[in-house]
Amino acid sequence: VPDAPGLELIRGEIEGDHPGAVLDTSFDRGQAVLVVDPEQVLAVLGWLRDAPGQEYTFLSSLHVADYLPATPRFGVHYELLNRDRVERLRVKAMLSDPTAGLPEIDSCVSLFPTAEFQEREAYDFFGIVFRGHPDLTRILLPEDYVGWPQRRDFPVGGEPVTFTYNERAYG
């Protein structure tokens, strides 16, 4: 993991090549995070992968979190790993929920082919549209499923369980 000053150095270098791309940084509990502009996420990821001295060549995970009620609401997380130095860096792009349609972000399959299935999973559960993805369809849920079940405002589903305790306590 780059330490906190190292993270600021990375931010400065990205600022030189892609001005305005990094919005914020955070270094918490030994984890370095770059919060980036969703429109420039591909530029940042490409820079981190290819720039000499960085070479975060391995995308170990791509996932989404729903931060409702915070705005912007969705965080797309890219967990990068440099396998020579065993350094991890998280890139986070915050997406707001549009009033109509689904939130969109550029697909990083062209940079990291492993992202193909992970972006499909993110689309499946959160309804994030990855622009330029070769085959953005549901991957785990049935093809005809309606809704984005891992969003926080999605009902849990299932059936209420009636325990005798609940009946005694609440009638």
Place this chain on the structure above:
Amino acid sequence: MQDRQLRARDMLRGDLEGEELERYVEERVVMTNLDKMLNWGRANSIFPLTFGLACCAIEAPISLVTARYDIARFGAEALRASPRQADMIILSGRVSIKMAPVVRRLYDQMLEPKWSMAMGACSSSAGMFSNYAVVQGADKFMPVDIYVPGCPPRPEAVLYGFTKLQRKIMGNPDPGWRRRYNAEGTEEWARGGPASTPSAVEAEAYERARELIGA
């Protein structure tokens, strides 16, 4: 033992007569009817489907056939890898909504008479998975003959449930699940499903037969 064999030899030779022959017949012959015999045979020669859904699969088809629990004692050691050859499907684990059509199709492909066991809390009632992804009890989409609770059930519990199922088979002379569950007329070809087109004549004949029996 040797005495029995000697007497059997004598009987075949025609040497047994009178009271001895009467006693021989009383000892050796059991009177029953065909239905009972058939159901006795069915109950004691069940071929379960080699099929696992989730963690209960470790218990059901795997540990049940080992020497420690040995489902062969009840005549069900021959697990079949094809639904066409299987008599019983053990729903060993939670059924996700994506898996449900597959399970239903497997059940439909099994030949009558067929039985199903919901093993564990998940396939009986979704267990702890009260959520959007899991079918809330396998009996929502297919008939279930016996429910074995537990998470997972002990192999002994599954065997107990299996012997209960055997009792059900032996006690019920009609093995067709559609009649057991009052679901006649829901066949795919009878309700105009995908298989109905090539057998429209059959469907018509079926309707006429139902009218004749007054269903």
